[in-house]
């Protein structure tokens with residue numbers, strides 16, 4: 001199936017590693033130019049070198065997407081360099097783990113900037129270019145925790161629901177020009193997943209034990225790979241998904257238990 005991405009351009013947030021990088025690689029493999037963005041310049045450049053081997057143009061922006069002016073400058077600068085924008089993937093790092101009792105106002109404000117406001121600003125900055133595309137799409141990389149809260153992740157459990165409201169509202173407000181969808185990754189084998197397992201590790205329970213135990217709770221019996229998410233993400237952003245908007249699609253090996 002031809003996804004219709006040849007010659008198009010995509011900005012992928014949080015793309016020096018993990019799901020963002022896999023999504024950027026797949027866009028490039030499908031013939032799209034891509035903009036990569038992350039905070040650490042060296043890691044970002046390493047990712048750019050890898051993505052470039054797929055053959056299309058790659059531009060990079062070093063920025064903290066939780067910082068308003070930096071997020072706007074990253075998107076606007078990349079659009080200017082690429083000369084167009086058809087796809088925006090709203091993605092960054094997840095908020096830190098913690099229970100309600102652990103977290104003060106500063107932690108809540110920081111998570112709000114990182115997880116909600118980064119998306120608000122990226123969409124705002126991307127819109128003028130997206131409106132010029134004949135196949136514009138925005139994709140939010142969220143989490144299964146919006147349907148099934150996870151212990152010790154109260155920031156993610158809470159603030160991502162606001163992102164879901166934003167995505168749903170944008171699917172109405174930006175239609176029919178721009179499609180807006182959301183992916184809910186389950187447990188995906190990335191740095192972030194290992195970091196969360198490490199936070200739950202104790203003297204008697206190693207990171208591998210925690211991952212093995214979590215895998216037993218997933219109907220498909222394993223953590224997802226970044227490519228599992230990338231295939232779904234790139235499809236939803238492509239002209240091949242031209243009648244899909246406002247959708248919230250899990251990629252979780254059957255982890256979410258809610259029947260609808």
Ligand SMILES: NC(=O)c1ccc[n+]([C@@H]2O[C@H](COP(=O)([O-])OP(=O)(O)OC[C@H]3O[C@@H](n4cnc5c(N)ncnc54)[C@H](OP(=O)(O)O)[C@@H]3O)[C@@H](O)[C@H]2O)c1
Pocket residue numbers: 013014015016017018019020037038039040041043063064065066091092093094095114141142143144184185186187188189190191192193
């Ligand atoms: N992995 C999972 O199992 C899972 C499940 C559900 C949801 N999620 C969510 O999906 C998203 C991506 O997860 P992942 O596992 O792919 O993460 P990851 O492996 O930790 O990668 C995160 C990427 O985002 C960049 N990043 C982090 N904070 C940033 C910021 N403030 N500004 C710009 N770039 C930033 C990182 O680079 P720098 O550090 O250099 O900035 C990195 O390239 C996160 O929101 C995560 O919570 C993950």
